[in-house]
Amino acid sequence: MPCLSILQVTRNFILANPGARVTFNPALSVAEPTLTNTISTFSSRGPAIHGQGIKPDVSAPGDLIFSVASGRGSDSQALGGTSMAAPHVAGFAALLLSNPRYAAWTPSQIKALIMNTANHDVFFESATGPRVPPNRAGSGRINVVNAFSNSVIAYNRFRPDLVSVNFGNLWVAPGSTGSSTREVRVQNRSNVPVTYDLAIDTYTDNNVSAFAITSPTTITVPPFGMVDITLAFDVNIPVSGTPPANFADASMPQTQFLTATFSLPRHYISAEMANLVLTPTSGSTVPLRVPLYGHARAASLSRAESSLLTLYGAATGAAAIELDGTGVNTGTGAGHITSFVTAFRHMGTDDLGDTDPEYGIAPEYDLVHVGVATNFNRVGGNTGGNANANTRLWFGLSTQGSWATVNELTFRVWVDPGANGFTFDSQDFSIRTVQVADFNSRAASDIPYVSPRRADMPSGPITDPVNVFSPALNTYLHENNVLFLQLRPGALYDYDTITPGNQFQAMFPAGVTKFRFFVVAEYFGEAVDTTPIYEFDMAQPFIDTHYPSLPLTTPPAWVDLPELSVPFSYDLRDYPLQSINAPGVLLLHHHNAPGSGGFNRSEVVLLDVNKANLGITNFFATPDPAVAGSPLDLTAQLYNFTDGITTPATLTVTLPSSVVYTGYTITEGTPGASSCAHAAGTITCNYVHQPLEMVDVVINTTVSSSFSGTITASATLTSAVVEIVPANNSATLNVSAPLGQPRAIAPMGAVASPTAVFQWTHVPGSTWYLLWVSGLNSEFTYSQWFEANGICGVGGCSVNPGLNLLSGTYSWWVQPWNEEALLGALSDEAVFSVNVAPGTIVPTAPIGGTLDISPAFTWELVPGVTWYHLWISDVTLPTGLQVHERWYAAADICDFDADVCSVEPLLALSGGAYKWWVRTWNAEGGYGAWNTPTSFTVDIAPAVP
Structure with a gap:
């Protein structure tokens, strides 16, 4: 059922003139010159996924083709693509097979005949556009006349079913060359010899590859005979300078629009594509084409x-x-x-x-x-x-x-x-x-x-x-x-x-x-x-x-x-x-x-x-607490918990600036070389750790003489294998270094002044001192904090607290403090005595009149006095009369809490006038002064003589 396409203007004319008689004469048809032999935009591209063919084989009309619609009576249908191009070629093959000249040819031979004689190039976008290479147009657009005028075919010698020759993908490392050869067989099915000149017609030229004819470029094929042509696909990729993946196909847009405005460069293969062209010089008038394809890639x-x-x-x-x-x-x-x-x-x-x-x-x-x-x-x-x-x-x-x-x-x-x-x-x-x-x-x-x-x-x-x-x-x-x-x-x-x-x-x-x-x-x-x-x-x-x-x-x-x-x-x-x-x-x-x-x-x-579990089981210091200026040993106890794994290990100990590294020991006789190196406060110890073995690493240090506070050191254990329990591979120790003990300098022994200046050695690091003074049988106590900056110098510390001490024996101590170490040790007890006469008492009773004939004599306690001398006289008569005189130990008669002393001498006084005195004594100051006489009277009638 023949179909014709007409221009829209002609269609409109026919519709406007329904009575007009129209005759379609193929002789009057004309082709749109700009679309002649142009590829459809939707045509796919080869080579074939399987079978080594260079898909497609040939090009044929297939864009907006009108034909009968299957199963729809007299209806027609317009389709494009292989669905329309393939029937054209199938009809072409049927015509060939209907001709006695080709009726006995095999399908592969008919295929070769159609492909070889497709001598029309196909173009992109217009007849003046770039030529479309064989991987999209095959050998060319089919030519029925050429096919019926030819009896010689050329095809892939070892894959005659393909006709075309696909050299495949040659992966060549830059700086190297590669080559692949194939053969094309030319078969003359006529009774006359045919001579051809051979040439490569390149459509896409990859920078680093080329096809070559390595056999003679002129051949004569005898009647009913065959000649084989050897072709090479040569690849030479420089190390640098030449782009091996140049965009060789001018008929393929380099970008693709995924939306109306968004485009990306496309993925592509930079292939070498050509037709092997056999141009007849005698015996035939029809040139032959065999598509060639090869892909070279710079290979890593x-x-x-x-x-x-x-x-x-x-x-x-x-x-x-x-x-x-x-x-x-x-x-x-x-x-x-x-x-x-x-x-x-x-x-x-x-x-x-x-x-x-x-x-x-x-x-x-x-x-x-x-x-x-x-x-x-x-x-x-x-x-x-x-x-x-x-x-x-x-x-x-x-x-x-x-x-x-x-x-x-x-x-x-x-x-x-x-x-x-x-x-x-x-x-x-x-x-x-x-x-x-x-x-x-x-x-x-x-x-x-x-x-x-x-x-x-x-x-x-x-x-x-x-x-x-x-x-x-x-x-x-x-x-x-x-x-x-x-x-x-x-x-x-x-x-x-x-x-x-x-x-x-x-x-x-x-x-x-x-x-x-x-x-x-x-x-x-x-x-x-x-x-x-x-x-x-x-x-x-x-x-x-x-x-x-x-x-x-x-x-x-x-x-x-x-x-x-x-x-x-x-x-x-x-x-x-x-x-x-x-x-x-x-x-x-x-x-x-x-x-x-x-x-x-x-x-x-x-x-x-390599897996193991090495761990630090203990990390401690000796002594604890540390002592400023004295040795301090840091011991890391290390254990390999993994049976059967011996591994080099490294213990890294980081020391603070408060200690000075002096040496090390590694115990347990570890095999192989073991050593510790010190640099900038970090000790790195290398040794070999045996399975299920404890290793002690002791780092010897000395505490800075001026340091007090907390010494913090860290230890990290690594090995030459992966630690499966890394939680036990690090440890930290903290050891305190308390403030040193100050030493009392003065006062000590006997002093003649009641105002004492206290002096002691300065403890490095101490910022405050507590001065504590106690004496006179604990009747006197004094304590006060002093800031070191105000009282200490090169020679030590000295402070005058402004005390007015009584004669007696005193003890004193001083205790350092700073924010890091807090309280340090008390100094040893220092004892001094104040050698001044003890004070005078203040009498409280009896004073004035009393009816008591055996009164108790009381007075205020005088600090520092160890003995009191009581004297009582009857002064009723002008000559006076001693009534009582005796020394009393303060410890026996004084209430140190109430600060009062009291004596009951068991007198039986008669009525009259009396005076009494008390003087004081201690070992340091000797005798104190008598107090002013205290008078009292016993107000009863005098006894009868």
């Missing part, structure tokens, strides 16, 4: 310097994986390549060959290694321990074989926030790779993205490109088997794509840092391979590959060149090292040649963790 051959990295010392720290091999660093700018590696905590390795049998052998779907990295523990990577908008998770994946493009399959990571168990409802999520359409062509772009979605929702937001970086940084995403996906667990997205309005939520709510996950490789939504379930805690990753030198939200990517390194930190304190091995580090060498280094781009560096 990078690897870790060692697949086993030993961690020493504590269970926390930082380490670096040294890189080795050959990297790529051709320069900067468009088309240049710098190899890089991404690093993750290795979570597990999936079984190989476990893909769903329904899909056959599918190595690009066969998951191998899985790793995770996070920036959660970086400053700004969380808010109060909760995921925030800056929080990132990166999932590193590898497969057994390479994919052509990520768009051919789907990687999905199922996530169970909180690690509560998968229910695949609104509590669970997934992130998956998705195709994003080019805004202009509406075809799938070359920039796959990641889409997180809630498990109960059909779709979700589009967040980040696969491999995160802009494709301007060429990560070799095409034809690779490693990639990484980014998840933003704390970012707010509308995961509910069904309910109208915005319901923004974070995938990880407040308080959630732990999650479980597994990875699925899918083909059109069906699982082909699935990993086990893994568990990861952002707050405690154990292996943290997002090193602080990286910008906060930049993936854990490093330049992959020899003599550089991949740093990471680790905290294995809570990892069950007693029962399982430490987790490893997964390295994805994105630019490596496949299979180099004994692995396929994904390398696991195992961590060799």
Whole structure:
């Protein structure tokens, strides 16, 4: 059923003139010159995923083709794409097979005939635009006349079904060359010889590769004979200076618009593409074409310097994986390549060959290694321990074989926030790779993205490109088997794509840092391979590959060149090292040649963790308390609790400035060299610790003579293996150094002045002194604080408290104090005596008249007096008469609490007048003065003589 297209103006004319008779004559048809042999914007690009073919084989009309509609009677339908181009070619093949000349040809021979004679180039956008290369246009646009005028075919000698020749991907290290050869067979199915000149017609020219004809460039094919042509694909990649990934295809836009205003550079392959052209010089008039394709890549051959990295010392720290091999660093700018590696905590390795049998052998779907990295523990990577908008998770994946493009399959990571168990409802999520359409062509772009979605929702937001970086940084995403996906667990997205309005939520709510996950490789939504379930805690990753030198939200990517390194930190304190091995580090060498280094781009560096439990069981000082100016020994008792592990160990003791290091001893005869070195107050002791052995390390010091207060020293024990119980690897001791004891200088012994000046030696560090004076049988006490700054100098301390001491014996002490040590020791007792005459008493009774004939004589106590001399006289008569005279010990007659002395001499006085006196005495001052006579009368009648 023939169909014709007409211009809109012609259509409008016919509609306006329904009575007009219209005759369609093919001879009158004209082609739109600007669209002649132009490619449709939605045409796909090869090469083929499987089978080594250079998809497509040829070009044919297929853009807005009108034809009959299947199952709809006389209706028509307009379609574009392979659905319309393929029927054209099928009809073409049917015409050929209907001709007796070609009726016996095989399908491969008919295919070669159609491809060889497609001698019309195809152009991009217009007939004057760039030529479209074979990976999008095949050998060219089909030419029916040329095919029917030809009986010679040319094809891939060892894959005649393909016709075209695909040299594949040559991975060549910079500074090296590579070459691959293929053969094209030319078969003459006519009865005349045919001669051809051979040439390479290049469509896209990669900077570092070229096709060459290595056999003669002129051939003659005998009747019904064959001639083989040898072709080479040569690659020569300089170390630097030449961009090996130049954008060689002028017909392919370098950027793709993902929205009307947002565009990114596309992922692409810089391929060498051409047609081998056989131009006849005799025997035929039809040129022949055979499509050629080759892809050269600057290849790194990078690897870790060692697949086993030993961690020493504590269970926390930082380490670096040294890189080795050959990297790529051709320069900067468009088309240049710098190899890089991404690093993750290795979570597990999936079984190989476990893909769903329904899909056959599918190595690009066969998951191998899985790793995770996070920036959660970086400053700004969380808010109060909760995921925030800056929080990132990166999932590193590898497969057994390479994919052509990520768009051919789907990687999905199922996530169970909180690690509560998968229910695949609104509590669970997934992130998956998705195709994003080019805004202009509406075809799938070359920039796959990641889409997180809630498990109960059909779709979700589009967040980040696969491999995160802009494709301007060429990560070799095409034809690779490693990639990484980014998840933003704390970012707010509308995961509910069904309910109208915005319901923004974070995938990880407040308080959630732990999650479980597994990875699925899918083909059109069906699982082909699935990993086990893994568990990861952002707050405690154990292996943290997002090193602080990286910008906060930049993936854990490093330049992959020899003599550089991949740093990471680790905290294995809570990892069950007693029962399982430490987790490893997964390295994805994105630019490596496949299979180099004994692995396929994904390398696991195992961590060799020698484990032991060395501990400080005791850390003490001798003597305790310390004494200023005297030796002080600090003893650390160290024990190796691990049976069977002998390890070098280091004890580090930090001393305060209040002590001076003088030496050390290490007991128990540890094997090997043991020594301690001192530098700036830090003593580092190295020794070898045997299993289940106690080692005593004694650090000898002397306390500064001027120090008082608290001496604080710290000790840290490390070993050449990972400490599985680091809590007992450090200790601190505090020992007090009290203030020294002052020594009394004066007064001591006998003094002649009642005003004493107290002198004593100054105790270094003392800021205050308490002076305590007691005497006269504790009848006198005095205490007072004095600030050292006001009373102490070079010669000691001296203070005159302004006392007016009585004669007698006194004791005194002084006690130092400062804020650090508080009270120091009292000085030894110092004794002095004041040698002045004791004071005079004050009589209290009897005075005046009394009826008592045997009165008690009382007076006020005089401090310091040890004896009292009482004299009583009868003065009734002028001559007077002694009545009583006697010495009394103060201790017998005095009440020292009431400060009164009283004597009852048992007199029987008669009426009359009397006087009495008392004088004092002590050993220091001798006799005191008599008091003024005290008079009293006994008021009774005198006795009769």
